Amino acid sequence: MPNIQQRPVSCANCDGESEFLRTLGMTVVGCTHAGAPGQCVISFFDPRLETAPPGSTTMAAPLALDAVASHALELAGSSELTLTQQRTCKAIVNLFETGSVVGKYGSVTVLPGDTGQLTFGRSQTTLGSGNLALLIERYIANPAARFGARLLPFLPHLQQRDVTLNDHEFLQNVLRASADDPVMRDVQDAFFDEKYWAPAARAAGSLGITLPLGIAVVYDAHVHGSWRLIRDRVSAKIGPPSQVTEKVWLARYVELRRDWLATHNNQLLRKTVYRMDTFGRLMELQNWGLGLPLVVQGQEVSLHTMAAMPPDAFDGPEPGARPIALQIPMLQGLDIRLVQLGLAERGIDVRADAIFGKGTRDAVEAFQMLEDLPVTGTLDAATVVSVAAR
Secondary structure: OOOOEEEEEEHHHHHHHHHHHHHOOOEEEEEEEOOOOOEEEEEEEOOOOOOOOOOOOOOOOOOOOOHHHHHHHHHHOOOOOOHHHHHHHHHHHHHHHHOOOOOOOOOEEOOOOOOOOOEEOOOOEEOOOOHHHHHHHHHHOOOOOOOHHHHHHHHHHHHOOOHHHHHOHHHHHHHHHHHHOHHHHHHHHHHHHHHHHHHHHHHHHHHOOOOHHHHHHHHHHHHHOOHHHHHHHHHHHHOOHHHHOHHHHHHHHHHHHHHHHHOOOOHHHHOOOHHHHHHHHHHHOOOOOOOOOEEEOOEEEOHHHHOOOOOOOOOOOOOOOOOEOOOOOOOEOHHHHHHHHHHHHOOOOOOOOOEOOHHHHHHHHHHHHHOOOOOOOOEOHHHHHHHHOO
């Protein structure tokens, strides 16, 4: 009999946690309710240590990659990089892009001087490139998209790369809120794999770069830009990796790219030399295989941190589960976010950050005055449902 292990998770995270366990090579047997509302327990074992019993019921075929893992390998373009190493490459770039190991799927930024204009998501896709429109179009096309109806009116403007969207607060609130939708997170993962990871893996393979750290460098350049420019400069100076060794070529690439960033006429790019400093430090440590755990930008990248819920995403509580008010510590969650979105739809100035702070209390008071209700700055459970409903 296999050595069955168990992992308690929330029911909302069960599918994602099961998928992650499979990417680590585990066989997931199934899940059962843990007794507490909204909680379940995933049962799994490692087939590399023992053989699964004949006829066992599994969520994925034992001893084989499931469809998600196979697709990831196909996108990678190489069977040499393990799925954990792929996740580690992406985690490093996630930290560069949004400061989170797993990425911030609802990150919205508009930086003065940024030609990309409005940027959004785990890998910060931009309005200016047209990719933001493609991402939102793909999300809206999914019938389970929770915020699809709210985003649909903005699609023509996104397709036209309308820069007035840089200042459209309601659109940005909906984008922030969409991080709570597992559909949006899945769509982003697939979209960014297609737009950045797969081309980076192909580019690395064509150049003979096989080391995990090297592939991370190439992936970062595809997300951040200028891969071909610096690649050609390096090869012109010292030759291709096949002539000077992969490690020597990569070290030179990081050095030249850092110089290019540090002297760029765009001040925003000058501030990103830390990306090359990070890769340079990993090279100094000889961590070419991206062995875990490792520290990037002061944060730990490990199996544990890569399995965490995104820091800007909430799967509960649902509206009506509790009254909401300003308190210490401040309330956070899906119900707060949906209330904020409901207030914003009513024309009230509020940021949908899923945190009930002073700004949200002021917005609730504005709503209460608008509706001729007692001005308390708090909402009972029934009113939470009413405000949060579209």
